Every structure is written in C-alpha cells, then in structure tokens.
Amino acid sequence: MKGKARRSIAALGDVRAAVLRFCGEQLSRRLDTKPVEDVHQKVSACVQQVDPTMTPYIFGSTVVLGVHEQGSDVDFVCLSPADVQDGKGADAVSEVAKGLQSGFLFRLSEVVKREHYLWDIELVRRTRVPVLRVKGGLGVDGVSFDVTANRRNGVRNSALLRAYFTQCPEARWLSMLVKQWSKKTGLNASVDGGCITSYGWNIMVVYYLLRRKLVKLVPVESCDVANIAPMPPYMPLETPQQDGQALAVMLMDFVSYYLDEFTPETEVMSLTRAAGETTKEMLSWTKQAEDMARIRGERIHYRWCIEDPYEFDLNVGRNVTPFKLMLLRKHLERAQETALLLLA
Numbered sequence: 001m002k003g004k005a006r007r008s009i010a011a012l013g014d015v016r017a018a019v020l021r022f023c024g025e026q027l028s029r030r031l032d033t034k035p036v037e038d039v040h041q042k043v044s045a046c047v048q049q050v051d052p053t054m055t056p057y058i059f060g061s062t063v064v065l066g067v068h069e070q071g072s073d074v075d076f077v078c079l080s081p082a083d084v085q086d087g088k089g090a091d092a093v094s095e096v097a098k099g100l101q102s103g104f105l106f107r108l109s110e111v112v113k114r115e116h117y118l119w120d121i122e123l124v125r126r127t128r129v130p131v132l133r134v135k136g137g138l139g140v141d142g143v144s145f146d147v148t149a150n151r152r153n154g155v156r157n158s159a160l161l162r163a164y165f166t167q168c169p170e171a172r173w174l175s176m177l178v179k180q181w182s183k184k185t186g187l188n189a190s191v192d193g194g195c196i197t198s199y200g201w202n203i204m205v206v207y208y209l210l211r212r213k214l215v216k217l218v219p220v221e222s223c224d225v226a227n228i229a230p231m232p233p234y235m236p237l238e239t240p241q242q243d244g245q246a247l248a249v250m251l252m253d254f255v256s257y258y259l260d261e262f263t264p265e266t267e268v269m270s271l272t273r274a275a276g277e278t279t280k281e282m283l284s285w286t287k288q289a290e291d292m293a294r295i296r297g298e299r300i301h302y303r304w305c306i307e308d309p310y311e312f313d314l315n316v317g318r319n320v321t322p323f324k325l326m327l328l329r330k331h332l333e334r335a336q337e338t339a340l341l342l343l344a
C-alpha cells in the first residue's frame, strides 16, 4: 500500500508510555482461564449426555493468547475419537458432513435447553460452519461461546498461532493491541460492518513477524490434534521488557509495514510457505475468481488476501471489499498518528 501524502507519526516516547499503560490495564484485570474451565466443564457434561464418545476442545483466543480476555467469546469444537486420531486430516466440507454436524448440535441444543434454561442459545445452520451460539448471561457467568462439531481446523490453526506467539514475548501483546484497535475502529468482523475476524488479524500479526524475521516459520503440518490438549494451559502475561520500547517499535512498524510495504495487489499473507513467496496469481485469487464466485451466488473478494493455513482455497480476508480496503487504509493512517488509537 503505497501512500504519497506525508503523514504525521506518533513520537516513540509517547507510544512507549501508552503501550505500557495498555499493558498495565490488562495486567490489573483477571486474565486467568478459570472461567473458561468452568464453561468447559458445563459443556462437557451436556456433550456427555448427547454422545459420551465426543470431547469438547477449546480453540480461538483462549488457546492463541493463553489467557481469557473479558469480552472475548470461547470457541468449542466437539471431536470424535476418529477426528482426534486422524489429527492432521482435512475437514470434510460436503453438505452431508454439514448435515451431520448440525444434527449433533441440534441434539446438544436440546440438552442445553433442558439443563440450563437461562442460557440464551441459537443454532445457526446456514453459515459455512454450523454453530451453536450461546450468549453470556446470568447462567454462564457472562461468558459467551460457540460450539461446532467434527472440525479440526480451528484446533490446528489456534495451536499454530500459539506456537508463533510463544516465540517472542512482545507478540502476544501486539496481537492484543491490534485486536482491541480492530474492534474499536469497527474493522473487526465481530462488530457490525466489520470485515476481518480476530483470527485474520492474528494471521496478519504473524505474517508481519515472519517478514521481519522476528519468529521462525512453524510448519503447518506440525500441528496435530492428537497431540493437543482439549483445554489449553493458562499462560500468564508479563510486563513488556525494556519499559515497552521493543513493543512500541514493533507496534509502529506493524502499521507501517501494512501501509507502505505490503503489496495487496499481488501478495498473499500466508503461513504455508516462506513469508513473501505467496502471490495471488499462484492461488488464482483473481478478479475472474471473484466473478465466478458471484455467479455461484457467493460474495468473495480477493483485495486483501490472507490464506487460511488449513482450509483449502479460503481467503480469510474474503469480506474486504474495495470500499473496506479504503477504510482499512484510512484507519492504518490514523493508527500511525495515534499509535493504534492509544493516543487518540
């Protein structure tokens, strides 16, 4: 993304102070994973009634960051012994497989309704992945969660991100800063009108770290569900080193990388091959592919390309339209002035 206009950039001393404030605030909150363990136990008891051979695995931010942030949902997937044994297997994408997953989630929803009548639940079958959504209320101690079935990819991609974030102490902080900023600006898909999920932002953070050689490439095949625990261990966060200097530099460099160096016209953020080697052309992620998708009735864009490490031919940035890309650029410019709004 090349920009011609001169932009004002926040002073590093101010960024450092703001970053330390952010980390201090986080550290003053409860970040342990006990609330997640409690929900895990309740969900396990319900799953047991539907099918005692199925095990609920936790994935998403609890795994990726090793903490439970207030306001983040908890992601569960119920796996069969066969799913776990074949822990590197590809997930089935057929309508039949989706039907079986919906069937299991329906039976689970009936048990949940009976056992926890206060929980606000919704079974969503029409999405790419059928999901049972439970909104945090009185009954679940304010924790919201999603349950899916028989899909290993979330467990694998979360383990992959965790393997990156544990390589470098600043990385987890950077991920938290970027996620909070993406939610505040409305760029995060969890906000109405948003376009990139937290998962997508995390891949962007890792891709940036790889481009700067701040982390080593983790082979995607190394993540095997058979070797991953259903409930991840808590990883307490620590105050950033050097008074936040390295983190402040990294934060500003992340923004300038995506504003001035990354080339969305040709390049794909990918964790599958060495960083910088994946092009849109290689994946046939072209205007023509967008047009073909439209004919099939799908809205897929290849303007901001983030290759899913486990799902074949899936752009995690598929909801970034040309208009949203322009917005993204505006927010990045503002992020350079405000250190991801920390100074706004």
Ligand code: ATP
Binding pocket: 059, 060, 061, 062, 064, 072, 073, 074, 075, 153, 154, 155, 157, 158, 190, 197, 198, 199, 200, 308, 315, 316, 317
């Ligand atoms: P948050 O704290 O906001 O919940 P998170 O780290 O849990 O952040 P989510 O965006 O909730 O991240 O993603 C959880 C999981 O959902 C991912 O590990 C991934 O498997 C799946 N997922 C999320 N977004 C996408 C997407 N755009 N395409 C494919 N899979 C996705």
Ligand code: MG
Binding pocket: 060, 061, 072, 073, 074, 075
């Ligand atoms: Mg989540």
Ligand code: MG
Binding pocket: 060, 073, 074, 075, 146
């Ligand atoms: Mg979720």
